[in-house]
Amino acid sequence: MEKWLLWTLLLITFSRTMALTENHEEENKERQRLPTQSLYKDLHRKVFLFPASSADSYVTLSPLKNTELQNFTVCLWTYTELTRGYSVFSYATQASTNEILLFRDSVGQYSLTVGSEEVTFQVQEPSFTPINICATWASASGVAEIWVDGIPLVRKVLKQGYTLSANAMIILGQDQDSYGGGFDINQSFLGEIGNVYMWDYVVPFHEGKTNCSQANVLNWKKMKYEKMGHVIMVPQLRD
Secondary structure (H helix, E strand, C coil): CCCHHHHHHHHHHHHHHHHHHHHHHHHHHHHHHHHHHHHHHHCCEEEEECCCCCCCCCCECCCCCCEEEEEEEEEEEECCCEEEEECEEECCCCCCCEEEEEEEEECEEEEEEECCEEEEEEEECCCCEEEEEEEEEECCCEEEEEEEEEEEEEEECCCCCCEECCCEEEEEECCEEEECCCHHHHHHCCEEEEEEECEEEEECHHHCCHHHHHCCECCCCCCCEEEEEEEEECCCCCC
């Protein structure tokens, strides 16, 4: 009788343990099935601070969609004291490490690279003040635009008919000379970057600020990111 009771208790304990294990496995599967939307954060009125020139400090941004592109608009806010060249926005793919590169060559000169082809833009800009900059490109015409603080610069044409590859690595703070790496301290960013938005279509320059909620590739109010090296998230003090 005692043996029968003992075996009964052991069987009940084993059954409960198995049930708990199965429930735990089901919960894990359910978590994996949940959308990753919860991983995205609202970064409104926040910026990334890069306090020093570095070859290993950067931020990777995960796009809301990572497909081929035939058009794009990218906008962001920068605040720096640098007078040397630096990377503003680096978008690399396995096909081209400079699939999209927005680079400030020097005070008053920006370059935009699409599919490893580069054009330059001249602008009169004040020193040591925050800059709102947008760049657009349309494959059908090849027309590229840059606007600095809402002022459109002289348009250029490049890579007409080109398609940007999928599975991009998007990095702030460094210029990618290899996919996700190949950084050069002399091209690194020092200062503050925020308000990063990207669309898979050309946004008219006068709609940039009002269209931010529709940004469907990168959206500062719904951003998944990873900081590497010495990068600090701080409140935005100036517009």
